[in-house]
Amino acid sequence: MNRLKDKVAIVTGASSGIGRAIAVHYAKEGAKVVVADLHEGRNHGGFEDTASATTVEEIEKSGGTAFFTTCDVTSQQQVADLVGIAVRRFGTLDVIVNNAGIYRSGKLVHEFDEEDLDACWDVNLKGTWFGCQEAIKVFLGKGGGTIVNIVSTAGLGGHPKQSVYNISKGAVSSLTKCVAIEYGRDGIRANGICPTYAKTSMTRGHFDDADYMKAFAESIPLKRWGEVDDISNLAVFLASDESAYIHGALIPVDGGETLCRYSVEDE
Numbered sequence: 243m244n245r246l247k248d249k250v251a252i253v254t255g256a257s258s259g260i261g262r263a264i265a266v267h268y269a270k271e272g273a274k275v276v277v278a279d280l281h282e283g284r285n286h287g288g289f290e291d292t293a294s295a296t297t298v299e300e301i302e303k304s305g306g307t308a309f310f311t312t313c314d315v316t317s318q319q320q321v322a323d324l325v326g327i328a329v330r331r332f333g334t335l336d337v338i339v340n341n342a343g344i345y346r347s348g349k350l351v352h353e354f355d356e357e358d359l360d361a362c363w364d365v366n367l368k369g370t371w372f373g374c375q376e377a378i379k380v381f382l383g384k385g386g387g388t389i390v391n392i393v394s395t396a397g398l399g400g401h402p403k404q405s406v407y408n409i410s411k412g413a414v415s416s417l418t419k420c421v422a423i424e425y426g427r428d429g430i431r432a433n434g435i436c437p438t439y440a441k442t443s444m445t446r447g448h449f450d451d452a453d454y455m456k457a458f459a460e461s462i463p464l465k466r467w468g469e470v471d472d473i474s475n476l477a478v479f480l481a482s483d484e485s486a487y488i489h490g491a492l493i494p495v496d497g498g499e500t501l502c503r504y505s506v507e508d509e
C-alpha cells in the first residue's frame with residue numbers, strides 16, 4: 243500500500259482488461275487515477291470479477307480516488323484535452339500508462355486489408371505517441387515524470403498471422419526507447435511492458451478455443467495464461483520510485499514465452 247501515494251496517473255483504455263487492472267491497482271497504492279477510454283463500460287467478453295461496476299466505481303469502493311473521462315487516443319486533440327483535464331483536476335501529472343490498444347489477427351500479410359493496418363497503427367502506435375508527447379510537455383515543466391507503455395511480446399518478436407498488430411507494437415517498442423534516450427536527462431523515465439496472452443476481452447476468442455488455450459499454455463515454460471494482475475504488478479513497480487534506475491527497458495511478462503516455446507515433440 244502507498245507505493246504510489248499522491249502520484250497522479252492517467253491510464254488509457256482503463257475501462258476493461260489490463261488497463262482496468264492497472265487503474266485499480268494504482269489507486270490501491272495511493273495514486274489518484276484518471277480513467278480514460280472510449281466508453282465507461284467495460285468491453286464484452288472480459289474476465290473482470292466485478293463486471294457490473296465501472297473502473298471508477300471499483301476504485302471508489304476501496305476508498306480510492308479516480309474519475310473517468312472519454313478519450314479516443316487516435317485524436318491528438320483528445321489526448322491533449324485528457325492531459326489538461328488531469329492537471330486541472332488533480333493539480334499535476336506524474337505517470338501516464340499508454341495502454342489503449344486493439345488487436346487484429348488471423349490473416350497472412352497479403353490477406354490483411356488497409357483498414358486493419360490503419361486501425362492498429364492509429365490506436366496502438368499513434369495513440370501511444372500522442373500520450374507520450376502530451377505527457378512529456380507537462381513533465382518537462384515539472385522536472386520529470388514516468389511513462390509506462392503497454393507493448394506486447396509481439397513488439398519484441400511476434401507471432402504469425404498478426405503482422406498488422408506486430409508492426410504497431412514493434413513501433414511502440416522503438417518509441418519507448420526513443421523517449422528514454424531523449425528525455426532521461428529531464429527526469430522522465432520510460433519503460434515498456436510486454437505481456438503475452440493474458441485473459442481479457444481481447445483474447446477471449448483464443449481462450450474459448452479449448453485446444454488453442456491448452457496448446458498455448460503448454461507451449462510456454464510457466465504453463466499458464468497471463469492474468470491482468472501479472473501485468474499490473476509490474477506497472478505499479480515501474481510507476482513507483484522503487485524502479486528509479488530502470489529506464490528504456492522492454493520487460494516481458496510472459497511466463498518465459500520469449501525464452502522458449504515448446505513444441506508437442508518436446509514434451
Ligand SMILES: NC(=O)c1ccc[n+]([C@@H]2O[C@H](COP(=O)([O-])OP(=O)(O)OC[C@H]3O[C@@H](n4cnc5c(N)ncnc54)[C@H](O)[C@@H]3O)[C@@H](O)[C@H]2O)c1
Pocket residue numbers: 254255256257258259260261278279280281284285288313314315316341342343344345365369392393394395436437438439440441442443444445
Ligand atoms: N490481453 C493480452 O493478451 C495482451 C497481450 C499483450 C499486449 N496487450 C496489450 O494490452 C493493452 C490492453 O489490452 P486488453 O487485453 O486489456 O484489451 P481490452 O480489449 O480488454 O481493453 C482495451 C481497452 O482499450 C480501449 N480502447 C480501444 N481503442 C481505444 C481508443 N482509440 N481510445 C481509447 N481507448 C481505446 C477499449 O475500449 C478497452 O477498454 C493493449 O495495448 C494490448 O495490445 C494485451
